[in-house]
Structure formats: C-alpha cells, structure tokens
Amino acid sequence: MMEPLKKTEPDNKEIFHIPSTSPRPEISAVITCYFEESSINEFYSRLSSTLKSTGRSYEIIFVNDGSSDGTFRILKEIYDADGSVAAVIDLFRNSGQAAAITSGLEYARGDIVLLMDSDLQLSPEDLPLLLAEYDKGNDIVAGYRENRKDHIRRIIPSKIANIIMRKVAKHNLRDFGCTFKLINSKLVKAFDFGPCNPIQISCVISKAALVSEVPVNHHPRKYGKSGWTFWKLYSYNIDNFVRFSEIPFQIMGVACFAVAVAFLIRLATVYLFPFNILKVVTTGLILNVLVFCFLVTLVMLVAIGEFTIRNFIMLSRQPSYVVKTVFHRLSEQNDNRV
Numbered sequence: 001m002m003e004p005l006k007k008t009e010p011d012n013k014e015i016f017h018i019p020s021t022s023p024r025p026e027i028s029a030v031i032t033c034y035f036e037e038s039s040i041n042e043f044y045s046r047l048s049s050t051l052k053s054t055g056r057s058y059e060i061i062f063v064n065d066g067s068s069d070g071t072f073r074i075l076k077e078i079y080d081a082d083g084s085v086a087a088v089i090d091l092f093r094n095s096g097q098a099a100a101i102t103s104g105l106e107y108a109r110g111d112i113v114l115l116m117d118s119d120l121q122l123s124p125e126d127l128p129l130l131l132a133e134y135d136k137g138n139d140i141v142a143g144y145r146e147n148r149k150d151h152i153r154r155i156i157p158s159k160i161a162n163i164i165m166r167k168v169a170k171h172n173l174r175d176f177g178c179t180f181k182l183i184n185s186k187l188v189k190a191f192d193f194g195p196c197n198p199i200q201i202s203c204v205i206s207k208a209a210l211v212s213e214v215p216v217n218h219h220p221r222k223y224g225k226s227g228w229t230f231w232k233l234y235s236y237n238i239d240n241f242v243r244f245s246e247i248p249f250q251i252m253g254v255a256c257f258a259v260a261v262a263f264l265i266r267l268a269t270v271y272l273f274p275f276n277i278l279k280v281v282t283t284g285l286i287l288n289v290l291v292f293c294f295l296v297t298l299v300m301l302v303a304i305g306e307f308t309i310r311n312f313i314m315l316s317r318q319p320s321y322v323v324k325t326v327f328h329r330l331s332e333q334n335d336n337r338v
Contacts, residue, residue, distance in 0.1 A: 027051065027058040028086075028110030028185070032100040033118045037069040038223035040118055044078050047116070047124040051084075054131060059086035061104045062118075066094035072325075079327050087328045095321035097179070098198040103321055105193055107328060113183045119221055121149070122180050126216040134182045139208040142173055143180035143216035170206050173213055180216055184208070195319035 029047065033040060044060075051058045062085065064072040072090045079088045087107040091100065101115060112134065116122060126143065133141045148155060166172055181201070187208055193199045205211055 023057070025057040025059045025110045027054075027056055027112045027114055028108035029058060029060045029114040029116065030063070030101055030104035030108055031060065031116055031118050032063050032065055032097055032104070032179075033067060033071050033075065034065045034094065034100075035067045035069050036071050036118045036223065037067070037074060039120045040071060040074050040078075043118040043120055043124065047127075048082065048084070050124045050127050054128060056131075058084060059108075059110060060084055061087045061089070061107050063089045063100045063104045064091065065096070065100040066091050076327060079329075083329070086330070087326065089323060089327075090325040092322045092324045096198075098200065099195075099321035102193045102195070102198045103323060105188055105199065107326075108185065108188075111185055113185050113188055115179050115181045115183070117179045120223070121219050121221050122178070123217045123219070126180070126214075129214045129216070130180070130182045133212045133214050136212070138210045138212045139184045139187060140205055140211045141182045142175070142205075142211070142213050143178045144173070144175035144213050145178050145218035146215040147218060149218050149220040171208075171211050173205070173211065175213070176202060176205075178216065195321055196317050198320045 029051065031043075031047070036043070047060070051060075060082075062075045062078070064075055072088070075088045079085045086109075087104070089103050089107070091103060097117075105113065114127070116124070122143070122145075130141045130143060161177060166176075183204060187204050188199070190207070191197070191199070191204065
C-alpha cells in the first residue's frame with residue numbers, strides 16, 4: 001500500500017513530503033532568476049547541455065525571485081518540456097539571492113548542490129572545472145571571477161564583503177560573491193535552512209575543512225538588471241559583520257585592557273621612578289582621545305543595534321520569502337497516483 005501524503009505547514013507555504021521511488025540525482029542545480037526573460041532560454045540550453053556532457057544524473061530547480069516580466073512564464077514552458085527540471089518556484093516579490101536559493105534548496109535531492117545565477121555573466125560550460133576539483137575530495141568548490149566585468153560600484157562593496165566573509169568563513173577564498181559553487185548537500189542540510197533561516201554561504205563554508213577555488217569566466221551583463229543595489233550590498237555586508245561581531249568585540253576588549261595596563265604603568269612611573277611616559281598631558285591630546293573614543297563607541301553601538309534588530313526579526317519568525325507558486329514534478333507524480 002502506498003504511504004499516504006504527509007502535509008506540514010511551515011510559516012508561509014504548504015509542502016508535500018513524498019516518498020520518491022526515483023533514484024537521487026548526483027547533482028541538484030539550484031538556479032536563481034531575476035528579470036531574465038531575454039537570457040533564460042539560452043542559459044537553460046547551455047546549462048542542460050553541459051550537465052548532460054558530464055555523464056552524471058542531475059535535476060534542475062529554477063527560482064523566479066519576484067520578476068514581473070515573462071521569466072516565470074518561460075520557466076514554466078521549460079518545466080513542461082524537460083523532465084529533468086524538477087521544480088519551478090515563483091516568489092511573491094524580490095527577496096534577495098539568499099532567500100531565493102533557500103527556497104530552491106527545499107526541493108533539492110542531489111548529493112551535490114550546484115548554485116548559479118542565470119544572467120549569463122557566468123559560463124555554464126565551466127562546470128567540468130568545478131567538478132574535477134570536487135572529485136579530488138573537496139566538500140565545497142567555488143568559482144572566482146578572475147577578470148571581473150562589473151562596474152566599480154559593484155566591485156568595491158564586493159571587496160569589502162570578501163574581507164569580512166573571510167573572517168566569518170575561516171577560509172581565504174578570493175571571491176565569495178561568485179554564485180558559481182558546488183557544495184556537498186550534507187553541509188547544506190545540516191543548517192536546517194528555511195523561510196525564517198535563509199542560507200548564509202559564509203556560514204556553510206565555515207563548517208567545511210576541504211574548500212577549493214577555480215577560476216571561471218565572467219562576462220558583462222547583456223540582458224535584464226541586477227538585483228544587487230547599493231543598499232542590498234550594504235545590508236549584506238552589515239549582516240556578515242554582525243555574524244563576525246564577536247571578533248571585533250574581542251579585539252576591542254583586548255585593546256581596552258592593553259590601554260588600562262599602559263595607564264597603570266604610567267601612574268607607577270610617576271610615583272616610583274624619576275622618568276615617566278607622556279610627562280605633559282595637553283588638553284589637545286585629551287580632546288583627540290575623547291573624539292576617537294566617541295567614534296569607536298558609536299561604531300560599537302551601531303553593531304550592537306544591528307545585532308539586536310536582527311535577533312528580534314529572527315525571533316519574531318518573519319519569513320524572508322513567501323512562495324507564490326510551485327510546480328514540483330514529484331508532487332504531480334504522486335497526485336496522479338492518488
């Protein structure tokens with residue numbers, strides 16, 4: 001007798017947990033799309049051809065991140081025509097790359113998760129390079145854009161984000177912002193990602209010991225528009241800084257302790273020895289020290305405020321994305337049997 005459907009109702013959608021009789025694919029490609037009406041057919045054709053050429057079993061999961069053009073309509077046409085496209089997900093509004101990836105991961109069944117954007121700035125044909133490195137025993141293989149073709153407005157915030165994320169991830173990768181990645185699915189599933197806990201790639205990387213990078217091609221964006229605005233990049237950097245916040249506070253603690261020790265040494269030299277450090281303390285020096293301390297305190301208060309607000313949002317269980325429509329092949333197969 002067939003096992004009955006089990007329904008669970010998370011924060012914002014209904015998911016069917018269906019026992020699948022089909023074998024698990026080796027690769028689950030989770031592809032995010034934002035205003036890709038002009039590029040998605042070419043991207044799909046190139047990705048599908050590349051995946052077939054690897055000789056490995058695969059599935060493709062497309063996520064429309066709130067595009068209001070014809071992206072979702074074209075994705076549905078691709079889904080109807082190709083059985084290897086396991087799911088197409090449509091979000092109510094643009095929720096950001098992390099949220100879109102998370103919604104796709106909920107349907108991924110493969111042993112390896114392939115992450116990639118569909119804007120054609122990255123070449124699907126570079127996938128064999130990542131697979132060759134993954135087969136050496138790495139848990140994560142990341143592409144890095146050796147000759148990046150983005151505007152300086154994107155590159156500068158990205159470089160700042162890379163500095164912060166190296167500390168969070170505890171790996172010296174060159175280009176955390178490059179979406180082109182292969183990740184062992186066990187690492188992804190361990191974090192229990194969902195609408196109220198979107199994926200943070202830096203945190204996933206921090207739990208892997210075997211991480212490698214390979215250079216990938218990067219091209220100017222030909223179609224559509226990027227979802228990365230200045231404020232989204234700023235928010236992304238702040239989010240990673242908050243996750244890294246224990247390190248700055250530890251540094252501040254050590255610095256304050258060192259200054260306190262130096263101050264005690266100065267007092268000791270005044271009363272016990274014929275020489276002292278900073279014999280004359282001027283009002284100008286005091287003013288400069290006060291201004292410096294004020295600015296440092298202000299930065300720390302901002303960090304504490306961000307940490308508090310983000311904790312409040314997380315505890316209030318507000319979903320980072322809401323799914324509008326899902327076409328999921330396993331669900332349809334099961335519905336046809338009932």
